[in-house]
Amino acid sequence: MESWYFNLHMLDMDACACLKETSAEEIKSLRLITAIKTPYLPDGRFDLEAYDRLMNIQIMNGAEGVIVGGTTGEGHLMSWDEHIMLIGHTINCFGESVKVIGNTGSNSTREAIHATEQGFAVGMHAALHINPYYGKTSLEGLVSHFEAVLSMGPTIIYNVPSRTGQDIPPAVIHTIAQSANMAGVKECMGNGRIKEYTDKGVVVWSGNDDQCHDARWGYGATGVISVTSNLAPGLMRELMLGGKNTSLNAKLLPLIEWLFCEPNPIALNTALAQLGVVRPIFRLPYVPLPLARRVEFVNIVKELGRENIVGDGDVQVLDDDDFILVGRY
Known part of the structure; x- marks a missing residue:
């Protein structure tokens, strides 16, 4: 058995078995x-208290x-042991209150199969699968890759060519x-x-927060797989469940645009640290946004209303020296 396989006995398997x-x-x-988001301790390990x-x-x-260990959750910076542990932890603690979708995708079909087996073994409700990135493959190879994992359980396919280098x-x-x-597709190629x-009955979630309102109310999307909801879950719920609301969408756009001023999750990590919700710790190669951007975030929070953003204390600018960058963990 390979070293990254997770020891299932470390989890409360009875709890997993109880889940429908x-x-x-x-x-x-x-x-x-x-x-x-996945938060960290000063030594780079998961901060499960903050995560909970x-x-x-x-x-x-x-x-x-929730998507566990996706791009936003930095699954690409995790070992497979960490990855499966976090999925199992989320299921054991929260699986009766929310659907837990584990990102068990890989550019290697073999790894995707192993990780998905482990994810479903610890109780995840569904898997998120990306197309093979960097090495890419043919269209026939894409079909074979996805068919190899679809047999295991409910699956969302994730199409984000800006990261994989290949459209599905x-x-x-x-x-x-x-x-x-x-189950459907997380689609980042736009509302068209x-x-x-x-139109052909395929379920879709918008993968673009800035387009998700129109996707939901104008183009038939079921909803959104969102980065912004880490910060403003109540407002994003209203945007997805409360009916067409162009004024709320316009109100949220400055925050959404700020969140994607650098590749995700750089801005989100910075924001949650400024809000005091997580420690200001980054696993490299991610580094915090510069001071000017942090000041912008303080003003965005004021405009949206502090009560609409996660956390209890005042939003801080933070000094550059407040951030810890971890290369080995």
């Missing part, structure tokens, strides 16, 4: 899914699902959509692509 098996149909109904606070905030403010075209999605475990799918 989830169908793809249940996943298809989720409207607000938060791509949850973040999870509770999401649940209390109406998030219906509709022909591939329509081919694998025949699987009973295909979303409408192309929803």
